[in-house]
Amino acid sequence: MKKKLIIVGFLLSIGFLGTCLVKQVKARGINIGAESLPMWGFAVGDEVSDFKLKNVDGKMVSLSDFSSAKGFILVFTCNHCPFSKAYEERLVQLNGKFSPKGFPLIAINPNDPEAYEEDNYENMKKRALEKGFTFPYLVDDKGVAKSYGVSRNPQAFVVEKVGGKNIVRYIGAIDDSPKSAGLVSNKYVEEAIENLLVGKPVVTQNTRAIGCAMSWRSN
Template identity: 50%
Template sequence: MKNKTIILSLFGAVVLLSAMVGPAYQVGDAVSDFTLKNVDGKMISLSDYKSSKGVIVIFDCNTCPYSQAYNDRIVQLNKNYASKGYPVITINANNPEISPGDSFQAMVTQAKEKRYDFPYLVDETQKVARTFGATNTPHVFVLRNEGGNFKVVYIGTIDNNSRDGSAATKKYVEDAVNELLANKEVTTSKTKAIGCGIKWKNS
């Protein structure tokens, strides 16, 4: 009976987690349009980027040590690829009641201090994060614009060294975007996102 109770508890936890995260996009899926508030107060939609070759969507936050370690690399990704048609969009879905350092005002402060030249959007309802199936910060989704439809071509982590970017031997996001720019298929289309779990609301 004890083992049965444990199994049922574990099953319930899995069901709850699935309900919180929702149906996750997979490589090849078309992404629905979304509209979220940027740190400058303006509303930004994925459809605003219909003239781009694609976008690099990164679920991120202020407080996670992994996000902090990757911050300069995220800024550099936008510098490297926005002009080539693959700009960065960052989204913070953390519940500020659990993580006060991820409040909207804290996001505004961070964007100013770090001189973000890309959107830093707040996902207050967490609907966008759930729709994407984002679980960690940072969690990257590279999207390719195919005739106005954005499709997922890469999901996962930025590179293979969360602590030191200069020591990374695999730069998954860079490799994926470089292959896209060369009209090639993405060789590594999925990796495990390394980072802190998104701070979900209870409902």
């Protein structure tokens, strides 16, 4: 009888620990059984760290440069990925709509140019010029994407300035149509910012980023 009680107690302990783990995972916006967000990096509600990365115009850019901004649209993207290419015009439109309202867009390319030559700095400059990028397009050679917990290209972070801190309000897909702008029904990034601009909480805080897997730099 004593042995049976020990076994039952052990099983109950495992069940309790499992429940706690599930709660922690869900709290970070991770869908069990489907890829959503990695276990590292920032979650909604976290304060993100600033960075200083090289723009395609040769200048260094950091979040602190935008002293009058209310927040940011940070999009980790690249040149080679078909999903990233499908969003290029939409990124220009997002920046045109929300930069004047205090939420400028900043695009960051974290991919290894040795894995994809199309993602090297010279090709980034060409791409930005050809596509008429109106926002900074930064080369991430300092592991910023890893520190943020980026898993796919493209992946968006909506960040709000609160009391001098940059707080994450949304992580995931830009919208719900990764291949065609004409089929969009849920504009996740837009909806998040529209809510923030009127002082409302963001309703959809996490979505699954659909795109190309990261090709990390060796440094």
